[in-house]
Amino acid sequence: MFSLDDADVAILHHLQQNATLKTRELSEMVNLSYTPVYERVRKLEKEGIIKKYVALVDREKVGKKLMVICSVALKEHSRAMGERFVQAVMGYTEVLECLNISGEYDFLLKVVVEDMPEYQKFLMEKLGSLENIIGSTQSQFVMGEIKATTALSLQRRQG
Structure with missing residues (x-):
């Protein structure tokens, strides 16, 4: 099982609220620089923790x-x-x-x-x-x- 650290949890928290966040915005929110946030998001995607990004429609x-x-x-x-x-x-x-x-x-x-x-x-x-x-x-x-x-x-x- 993939182990999440505090930064991963913070990134996932923000992306679950708004998946359209740009890496720069996300890096400011989690207090990390652009490159580590970009690499963490890609790793979360590769590991299948982030399955996909969707638009939620008001039925x-x-x-x-x-x-x-x-x-x-x-x-x-x-x-x-x-x-x-x-x-x-x-x-x-x-x-x-x-x-x-x-x-x-x-x-x-x-x-x-x-x-x-x-x-x-x-x-x-x-x-x-x-x-x-x-x-x-x-x-x-x-x-x-x-x-x-x-x-x-x-x-x-x-x-």
Whole structure:
């Protein structure tokens, strides 16, 4: 495992808040000169700690007003069934996140669509087309987002 020092943690903290920071701005924020900051960022990218840079879009401002948490139970718990389900879900643009979970359901999907008719179409035409894979689904409609962040807490462990 790659070990982060205090400077790496500071760099990651600032980049998680604003990935468009220029190296010069970042170097001022973390109190290091340009070259070490540039090299650290490149190393964090190379090590896969920084996976990619993205623009976060306000879903409601682009008409995606309905968020649904959809729990999915598979009919059968075989590797082949799980892989077929995952492969299908990876192609669904409505699904922002897919988590493999324990308990009554096998997967948790975070689905974002324009409205209820679009969700119904997604459920019937896409998830429903996986009838030989899916045993059951349960939909929970998000009434409001209380906290939504992409930033990880990166406090270093001492010792």
